[in-house]
Amino acid sequence: MNMAIRVYLLLFLALSYSYTAFSLYEDQVGLMDWHQQYIGKVKHAVFHTQKAARKRVVVSTEENVVSSLDLRHGEIFWRHVLAPSDVIDQIDIALGKYVITLSSGGSILRAWNLPDGQMVWESTLPGPKASKPLLLVPTNLKIGRENVMFVYGNGFIHAISSIDGEVIWKKELASEGINIQQLIYTDGSDTISAVGFVGTHRFGTYILHAKSGELLKYKSMEFASGFSGDLSLVTDDTAVAIDSVGTSLVTIQFHDGLISFHQTRLSHLIQNFRRAAVISPSNIPGVFILGTDNSVTLIKVLSRGELKVVEELGHATAVSDALFLPGGQQAFALVQHRDGKILLTVKLDSDDGTSNLLEETIHLDNQRGKVQKVFVNTYVRVDRSNGFRVLIVMEDDSLFLLQQGEIVWSREDGLASIVDVKPAELPVEKDGVSVAKVENNLFELLKGHLLKLKGTLMIATPDDVTAIQKMRLQSSGKSKMTRDRNGFRKLLIVLTRAGKLFALHTGDGRIVWSRLLKTLRKSETCQSPRGISLHQWQDPHHHALDQNPSVLIVGRCGDSLDSAGVLSIVDAYTGEERNHMEHVHSIAHIIPLSFTDSMEQRLHLLLDANRRAHLYPRTAEALDIFQRELGNIYWYSAETDEGILRGHSVQKNCVLEEADNFCFDSRDLWSIVFPSESEKIAATAIRSLNEVVHTQAKVTADQEVMYKYVSKNLLFLATVAPKAVGPIGSVTPDESSLIVYLIDTVTGRILLRVTHHGSVGPVHAVFSENWVVYHYFNLRAHRYEMSVIEIYDQARAENKDVLKLVLGTHNLTSPITAYSRPEVSTKSQSYFFAHSLKTMAVTLTAKGITSKQVLLGTIGDQVLALDKRFLDPRRTVNPTQAEKEEGIIPLTDSLPIIPQSYVTHALKVEGLRGIVTVPAKLESTTLVFAYGTDLFFTRLAPSRTYDSLTEDFSYALLLITIGALVVAIFVTWIWSEKKELQEKWR
């Protein structure tokens, strides 16, 4: 029998080694995580299509990304995300090898190497006052042996060497308060001119020597009617502007310092002209584009400043800049919408009118909206004629490359600007899977297991290894469209800034459906709509299971708090809009209530700017439920500008001109006024509404019980000294302090107030169960700190009678009210932390049993998981044996950063803005979605997957082990029988 035990032990050892470790192995990357890279809505694009190099387009975007894209497939060659404060103003290509970006309002000029995106040089161009940033890169102007470019920014014009970014000369042009609008350099000349407005009634032009910067001439001239808006350059010595009344166009000619004006009434040019004309920024010599509220007009400027309408086009038309063709001609592209398709026209512009070079219709799916921008580029076809490729930016921020009437590639770059995320369940799997499929699956399964076994026993060939890796990556239906037992497969409903809703599959990150919401599109009534947030509207779990889940999208027309709101309800399975309400009351707060109606629609309370509460859904049933609970519903608002925290209760119906049963007035209950000279609200945090807490008791190693103070109505609020709101370094440690409050939002009772002297924001905080973790900067220690506060209920601590607990005659689980005086005790501790943070989140699990991890979005755009055990106020320098057994880590002054605990492993989520955690059905596991310019999704098990076998668990190995054991038992049994017999015969 000994033999059998030995065999068993050996096999057991082999088996136990096949369990995975805590962190990820290299070959596990991509098994349960995915990463997508985006660039955002394209602002500028410069093509680089020289014969020798790979064809590419360099773009800069609203997300502050400068990137080089492959023109063949749309992939990213390289990409740089600049800081949000360092907004890119202009891009261009210099010397055919450098990408030049002008950013920060014309203060920073950088050159990036075109092939690989390395930064070559950087120049800072400081100046006294902000002005319109301008970049001009002449193709072949040399000063000495260096190619130069001109930059206007902060009131100075700079001539800068393209090679090393050295400033060759600079000249202040802001002397008379001139507002420079354009820089002009005519090829071959040695002067550069800058034109702009002085005040609103004067046009001025500077002429400088291009090589020395010497001011040759300054002329200005008064125009009686005045100007409004920007100046648009038409040719090297002609510009157009609109007069201050907005009724006529002014053509300005300034050849060689001689300024002349020519005024044309708009009503003469355009029939049915009413109002609101704007000159769209364009760059087509001789032609400019005038946009009115119902049309777009191409207008040509004739010699002596006369104007002639070339073409009148529909409202939603985008026009590209001019493209210079090899033959000295120029062309530009127009994109129009015509019955669900887009019509692309490339026009050849010559002195005697325009002619169409190309006309194509392309079918795009109807969830793209209107064309926003067009960029055109040419190539030489086989038959030596000119072909055109066109890059278009759509309303939903997506990017398309069109060539020969077809879409070459497309990018969903709207996903770079996610506003809010909500998870949704997938449909339940239907019965009746065919037998053939199962057999096939079974065979595949066995084959897979055999391969895996080979891998485990290290007898796999390289081919097998690749097959295994491929199989793991595609692993067993992780991208199926049905719910799974572990709850890993879900939909992530994502709202983007462009007002488009996407459903992403958590298995592989693909887009299941997308919808450009009608309510969030620009319309007559809603000029600048904006999506604010997403809410779970209907999430059928118990009954109403035949209903699809749906989400509520809340938006607003305009930027101010009192602008009208828009609401839509969208089916989470199909993306169809079930219901929408436009132009409702303003929306200041959205409070999802904890009640649902018989259809499992969640009741929502929307508060407007006048502190009226509006109940949704607007049904009698919902009203009935709400009326019953009316006395127990409160709300609070933190007014950051005034520094007041106010608490309100919801009262009777509001008194309006027309009766509205779903509108309720609110009454002020309490307010906390923070002294404005010393405190300013910096951050607030509340518990996640769907967080589940498993138990109210915390048991320590010495069998003591501490009762957690678990309340959904607790608010964490941090204030900093008003002076310290600025960047680090703007205050001395003595002047600044960070004050932290814990406030009960029902009664307004302050449960805790802690002052951190010498500390400043930015404050990031997470609130979970009975603890808060927050992050701030300590000026005295010159380091970031993290603190934890745990709140315990002292009133419950007396429940020490075991008999009562055994018999269940205690009142620990009976409902409690905030008006009963809570006796809380808190424990807190602070630690140094190396990173500065962008965002913070905490893991959520289905039942709240699993221990927690705090997810930190670091400044390096990575997500770091920090065990809550490190943030335990009971840590001491020398824990006792019992405390060690409980898992208390010896206290250290700083929190350790374990490289393996980076959730994002080697990847970066560029421009990280938020982290969302969603509990899976499996208690040990939580789903993490981090978004910024990039998207990243993974699964986390904070206490490891204690409730399931890991995915790469080898069932074949287990079966073989069992088989081998059975065989071993038989063999050893026979052996022992034989041996015994021999003994007896001896």
Next chain:
Amino acid sequence: MDKGKAVMGSGRRWAVEFTDNSTSHSSRNIPDPPGFTRVSQEQDDSATSKQKKDAEANWKAQKAWEVAQAPVKNLFMMGFMMWMAGSTVHLFSIGITISALLQPINALRGVGKVFEPYKDNRVDLMLPKLVFIALNLVGLGLGVWKLNTLGLLPTHVSDWVSSLPPAQEVEYSGGGIPLV
């Protein structure tokens, strides 16, 4: 040879049994050898039987007491083992505690069987049995005490509240910084 039987093993190939165990007269057709009277042997029995039975009873009583006191040794050994095991929960201490609990329980369950061989009309087994039971109960107590020191008995508040759900709140409040 006819009554012989070969015994396997022990190195012998065969053997003949010469002794005859049979005692009934009818089964024998050979008369008793001269000088041997079967009857006298039986009569002799009756003469010595009373004395013999007394001795046996004494012996049984003595043995029963011995058996009854046997758990004491066990107790000491258990105590020593428990002391060796320490107060932390691990495989060894749990094994010892379980054996310390199971042994008295099994012994108690088999009280009748243990004292079966010493059953006699003239022997009073009540007292030894009681002692045996008492000692085993002490052993059991020791086991339970050990279980308690290991913290495996639900005697603390913590054992009853560890999965107590948080209390529900009557009020509900929401809000925050106005959405901008």
